Amino acid sequence: MVFGRFINWIFNFFRTRQDIRLGIYGCTNVGKTTLANKIAKDWTGEEVGEVSKVPHETRLVQKKEKVVIESKGKKLSINILDMPGLATKVDYRKFRKYGIKGKKAKERAREATQGIVEAIKWLNNVDTVLAVMDATQDPLTQVNVTLLGNLEARNIPVILVVNKIDLKKAKPDDVREAFPQYPVVDISALKGENIDQLYETVIKHARRAK
Amino acid sequence: MKLKMDFISSATLNGKSEKKKINYILKKVKKGSVLVLDGVMKPGEEMNLIRETMRRVDDGFPGIEVCSLRKEMKGLKLLFDRLSDGKERFWNWVTHGPAKTDLKTGMTLIGPAKIIKKIKKNPNSFSVLAEV
Numbered sequence: 485m486v487f488g489r490f491i492n493w494i495f496n497f498f499r500t501r502q503d504i505r506l507g508i509y510g511c512t513n514v515g516k517t518t519l520a521n522k523i524a525k526d527w528t529g530e531e532v533g534e535v536s537k538v539p540h541e542t543r544l545v546q547k548k549e550k551v552v553i554e555s556k557g558k559k560l561s562i563n564i565l566d567m568p569g570l571a572t573k574v575d576y577r578k579f580r581k582y583g584i585k586g587k588k589a590k591e592r593a594r595e596a597t598q599g600i601v602e603a604i605k606w607l608n609n610v611d612t613v614l615a616v617m618d619a620t621q622d623p624l625t626q627v628n629v630t631l632l633g634n635l636e637a638r639n640i641p642v643i644l645v646v647n648k649i650d651l652k653k654a655k656p657d658d659v660r661e662a663f664p665q666y667p668v669v670d671i672s673a674l675k676g677e678n679i680d681q682l683y684e685t686v687i688k689h690a691r692r693a694k
Numbered sequence: 695m696k697l698k699m700d701f702i703s704s705a706t707l708n709g710k711s712e713k714k715k716i717n718y719i720l721k722k723v724k725k726g727s728v729l730v731l732d733g734v735m736k737p738g739e740e741m742n743l744i745r746e747t748m749r750r751v752d753d754g755f756p757g758i759e760v761c762s763l764r765k766e767m768k769g770l771k772l773l774f775d776r777l778s779d780g781k782e783r784f785w786n787w788v789t790h791g792p793a794k795t796d797l798k799t800g801m802t803l804i805g806p807a808k809i810i811k812k813i814k815k816n817p818n819s820f821s822v823l824a825e826v
Binding site: 570571572573574575576577590593597598600601604605607622624625626627629630631633634636637662 | 742745761814
């Protein structure tokens with residue numbers, strides 16, 4: 485354990501201190517990959533990963549390195565880390581309604597559980613987090629509460645990104661009521677609404693983890 | 695169908711390492727019990743409970759539903775709570791053992807996702823929909 489910390493310290497000391505490791509976290513199907521794609525496409529012209537309506541489409545951590553974002557004359561170099569969606573349960577039977585059955589469904593569920601384990605491990609290696617929430621869903625889920633509690637305990641800066649504000653059912657103010665202590669940006673990653681404000685907020689709040 | 699609920703006092707889990715707490719909880723939940731804990735785990739312990747749950751997911755156990763109500767602390771109470779955390783950390787550092795911590799003030803419900811269908815949480819209460 486002590487040796488591991490020493491290695492980590494050495495790694496942090498020598499690693500390039502210019503890029504912020506920006507983790508994109510949240511429950512499944514809140515639009516994390518859509519957001520990662522939007523950011524990456526805006527600044528590099530390339531996407532990060534595939535988007536799907538089927539939960540747990542992202543089952544491995546997807547990365548896009550050295551993405552330089554800019555807002556109001558200020559620049560920030562970030563490494564985008566698009567995480568698998570966090571969940572407390574993964575039931576392979578739920579994939580049936582998306583046409584995924586039998587062995588494929590079980591395999592997908594197994595990969596999804598591994599992805600969640602991986603995303604939790606990565607909490608030790610992110611500098612700043614975008615906690616993405618779906619504006620049409622209740623934000624007070626245990627996954628969100630646990631995630632934010634963890635980030636606070638680790639002193640990792642977090643920005644709440646309320647996605648899907650283009651939908652009629654969207655209630656972005658619910659997030660502000662539930663978590664009033666965090667900076668919040670309402671966006672539609674799909675349509676690019678308010679994305680400039682997100683860049684401005686990231687540049688303002690992002691910092692390397694201590 | 696029957697539903698088994700276990701009400702666990704904080705004394706049962708206090709002073710146990712994170713690993714022992716998680717094992718205790720998941721062993722009971724995997725057998726089908728719904729647990730009500732007289733306290734809440736630390737955020738890191740809760741996250742590792744999710745991580746360990748994922749490692750134990752199989753065809754018959756899709757995971758858990760969990761909800762905790764943490765008592766908000768302010769002023770002196772918050773200060774004493776932080777000092778207590780510091781004391782725990784210091785003691786664990788001195789003994790070089792796995793961190794042994796007490797539950798925080800609050801309440802937690804943890805049950806198998808097969809039984810607990812939905813938990814609706816409000817800031818100071820929650821309601822549970824179960825199907826047996």
